[in-house]
Amino acid sequence: MTVWALGINHTTAPLDLRGRFTFAIDQVEPTLRRFRETLAHQPEAALISTCNRTEIYCASEKPHLEHTLDWLAETGGVSPALLRAHSYTLEDSMAARHAFRVTSGLDSMVLGETQILGQVKNAVRVAEAAGALGNTLSQLFQRSFAVAKEVRTSTEIGAHSISMAAAAVRLAGQLFEDLGEARMLFVGAGEMIELCATHFAAKNPKCMVIANRTLERGEKLASRFGGEVMHLAELPDRLHEFDAIISCTASTLPIIGLGTVERALKKRKRRPMFMVDLAVPRDIEQEVKALEDVYLYTVDDLSSVVQTAQASRQAAVAQAEAIVDAGVMSFMHWIDQRGSVPLIQQLNAQADEWRAHEIARARKMLARGADVDAVLEALSKGLTQKMLHGAMAELRAGDAQAREHVSTAIHHFFLRKER
Known part of the structure; x- marks a missing residue:
């Protein structure tokens, strides 16, 4: 295998x-x-x-x-x-x-x-x-x-170890003097977003909002942190309200586009936005990173941060x-x-066949009134002869080299002294 x-x-x-x-x-x-x-x-x-x-x-x-x-x-x-x-x-x-x-x-x-x-x-x-x-x-x-x-x-x-969530908090702390004044938006409600929300909640941000396709799941997560919840469809109209956006959904296409971010920046009067895209494939269009006043990090960008404790x-x-x-x-x-299992199974099956044959023969002898000791003697001889027949036949057949190999195998399997 x-x-x-x-x-x-x-x-x-x-x-x-x-x-x-x-x-x-x-x-x-x-x-x-x-x-x-x-x-x-x-x-x-x-x-x-x-x-x-x-x-x-x-x-x-x-x-x-x-x-x-x-x-x-x-x-x-x-x-x-x-x-x-x-x-x-x-x-x-x-x-x-x-x-x-x-x-x-x-x-x-x-x-x-x-x-x-x-x-x-x-x-x-x-x-x-x-x-x-x-x-x-x-x-x-x-x-x-x-x-x-x-x-x-x-x-x-x-x-x-520095987790991805902790790395995001560390980077956000470099941009904002006081995370307690930051308005946080978490897009998605899966395990990674839950981990990130937990880390950011420890910094007591001004507000925490969960945006998700299903409000029920978003509400469940938001309630843990005293946060709010909104439907994902509201995101384009409300993105400008947030200073930091952490996104990780299972979407196969970006859900935050370049145009949406540009409009949000205009409404914010160019106040900076911190964005972390932890999704693969991307949740945030790659072109967003080129915008001024946007600090966008992907899951790969965080790798240098999380390696700091390696040594x-x-x-x-x-x-x-x-x-x-x-x-x-x-x-x-x-x-x-x-790899040896099939051979072991075959060997066990053959031994069971020999045993069954000899037991059947012994029972017939007992039924005919044969002496018990004679039956046991015949049973043991029958079994040993069947077990040794193949080895004895190989010793008598083949050329000298083949017999030498067989002899070595016989010594190994049958003539080893028990320790």
Whole structure:
């Protein structure tokens, strides 16, 4: 069995290319089914899609890396050559190592962050619901979760880490003298917006408003911070009211355009606006960044901020990598053992057949009134003869070299002294 992975992430691909390969959670199951149907022997498969990465993990008797790359390129509407230039392909132990590092937060933009673990668990649940998860990938991910737990509990990998939300607060603090006077708008109501709102709420801004397509979900989040809620459709008319805008939705197209921001700036009489677009694909049109009095940061722009505490965590990283190494070795040993399962099953079946035959013969002898000791003697001899017949036949057949190999095997399997 071979495991392979193909992916792009924040270190290999620009934001706009990553945006072409972003799959909402409800798109993953049909996407997996379409992919598996492209191969005659449907492989095990799982698809992980987050702001910073899209990865597909597969397992089958033979790897199909080129096919997987061509399929993903077609799905994203780009050429295979372009995707190849920005992607990575991994097999067996390297694929396992990558999966373990991802779930442990070692491959994240924010070193040691924990959000990715929940995202991978969700992806695994969807793959299982789609019938795409077999024994091999199930073992891979369950072991990756165990490794991630050990990394979290045994190292300080997450200590002093700067989250994306904290980085946004830090940048906003550089622009505004007092965040307590800032009017905040959060676009979306998902996990990332909730995290950002929590961080900004600690600065007691003048007001906090949640804009969302569904008011019910927005109200639930706004109530936590004593904030207000508005419908997303109101955004163009009210954007000028806010000093800082944090956006992260699942929209496939930008929801804040250049014209909307230009009109808002005019109404604000050129007072600056701080904008953070944490969505992939973008929520805010790229051209907005060129406007004067707008400070727009994307998820990639925040990477330099969140890396500032890297050096102090190098010892923890070394410990975490050692845990990952041990996990990879254990998984690959399990894979190797899986290759012997069919032979073990055949051997057990043959032994059961011999045993059943000899027991049936012994019962017939007992029914005829044979002595019990004689029956037991015949039973044991019958079993041992059947077990040794193949080895004895091989010793008598073949050339000298073949007999030498057989002799070595016999010494190894039958004549070892028990310790």
